[in-house]
Amino acid sequence: MNTMTVTLADVAEWLSAQFLAPPDAAMVEAARSVRGQLLLAQMGALLDRPDEMGRLRSLLSADAVPVVVQGLQRSHVALFEGIFRNRSVAPYASVWDGTGRLFGPAVERMQRLLHDLDIRLDEGFHEPPDHLGVQLLALAEALRQPQAARVARVLDELAWTERFAAALGRLDGDGYFGVAARLLPPLLERAGQAVQQAALAQQDAQRAIVCTPGQVQQDASALPACDMQAQVA
Numbered sequence: 001m002n003t004m005t006v007t008l009a010d011v012a013e014w015l016s017a018q019f020l021a022p023p024d025a026a027m028v029e030a031a032r033s034v035r036g037q038l039l040l041a042q043m044g045a046l047l048d049r050p051d052e053m054g055r056l057r058s059l060l061s062a063d064a065v066p067v068v069v070q071g072l073q074r075s076h077v078a079l080f081e082g083i084f085r086n087r088s089v090a091p092y093a094s095v096w097d098g099t100g101r102l103f104g105p106a107v108e109r110m111q112r113l114l115h116d117l118d119i120r121l122d123e124g125f126h127e128p129p130d131h132l133g134v135q136l137l138a139l140a141e142a143l144r145q146p147q148a149a150r151v152a153r154v155l156d157e158l159a160w161t162e163r164f165a166a167a168l169g170r171l172d173g174d175g176y177f178g179v180a181a182r183l184l185p186p187l188l189e190r191a192g193q194a195v196q197q198a199a200l201a202q203q204d205a206q207r208a209i210v211c212t213p214g215q216v217q218q219d220a221s222a223l224p225a226c227d228m229q230a231q232v233a
Contacts, residue, residue, distance in 0.1 A: 005042070006039055006042045006043050006046060007046075007143070007144075008046065008143050008187065008190055008191055008194065009139075009140040009141075009143040009144045010039075010043070010140070011043045011046060011047065011183070011187055012136045012137070012139040012140035012143065012187060012191075013136070013137065013140040014043065015136050015180060015183060015184070015187065016132075016133045016134070016136035016137040016140065017133070018133075018176075018177070018180050019080075019091055019131075019132045019133040019136065019177075019180070020127070020131065020133030020134070021076070021133075022069070022072040022073040022075070022076035022077075023060070023069065023072050024069060025065050025066065025069050028060055028065050028068050028069055028072075029065055031057070031060045032060055032061050032065075037057060040053050040056065040057050041053065041054075041057070043183075046190075047183055047186040047187060047190065048186060049182065049183055049186055052179050052182050052183055053183070055174060055179045056176065056179055056180060059175075059176050059179075060176075072176055075172070075175060075176060075177060076177065079168065079171060079172060079177055080177075087171065088171075089164060089167045089168045089171060090102075091131055091132040091133070091164070092106075092128060092130050092131055092132070093106035093110070093130035093132075093135065093157060093158075093160050094106045094107060094128070094130050096160035096163055096164060097160060102128065103128060104130070106130040106157065107128050107129055107130045109130075109157060110128075110129035110130045110134065110135065110138070110157060111129050113138055113150070113153055113154065113157065114129055114134075114138060116150060117138055117141045117142060117145070117147075117150060118141075119137065119138060119141055121134070130157075132161065132164065135154065135157055135158050136158075138154045138157075139151070139154045139155070139158065139191060142154050143191060143194070146194075146198070148194075148195050148198035148199060151191060151194065151195050152192075152195050155188055155191060155192055155195070158184075158188055161184045161185075161188065162184075162185060164181070164184075165181035165182065165184045165185060168181040169181055169182065
């Protein structure tokens with residue numbers, strides 16, 4: 001995010017970082033800066049979720065940086081790495097796709113998708129590719145390329161997150177990660193709208209016809225309209 005204008009890809013990348021690991025001191029300090037506050041506010045506006053983003057900004061500034069970081073780390077471990085099922089929520093697609101176990105079919109699908117997007121995870125990265133943070137990172141990259149078909153593929157892989165967000169909301173409520181989860185549905189909705197708009201634009205481009213003498217008809221289905229324009233001329 002090098003400018004003061006954020007995109008859906010920026011939001012996806014930022015949310016990816018929140019779910020992959022709890023914000024560290026550098027991330028919290030950056031979020032508390034004037035620039036950070038403006039960027040987070042823009043994200044909230046882009047998703048039409050100013051209240052939710054305002055709550056996150058407030059939580060990040062609620063106390064001294066070390067205290068905030070420690071609280072977020074404890075919450076992250078308890079919610080996503082906890083040993084008690086009724087007190088934690090697994091951030092992996094495989095757990096939510098019907099198999100109810102880790103390393104399900106979603107892992108292989110995401111491996112192929114990451115390859116297609118030319119995303120290479122660091123060797124020291126130990127999370128499976130169906131982790132929510134990785135999928136959001138893939139969404140950010142697909143939105144930036146931009147590749148509408150690939151964005152659609154990533155959105156298909158993220159379909160499970162609606163249930164995940166609801167479950168996390170029940171556990172964490174107005175806590176940092178519970179509120180962050182509320183941003184997932186509007187992000188995916190707007191990314192889906194972007195895919196639809198891109199598809200419509202492509203259709204319009206394919207149907208574009210310049211009805212001037214000597215030019216090749218690009219879409220035979222539009223020939224009557226072209227003839228009518230010629231008659232009026």
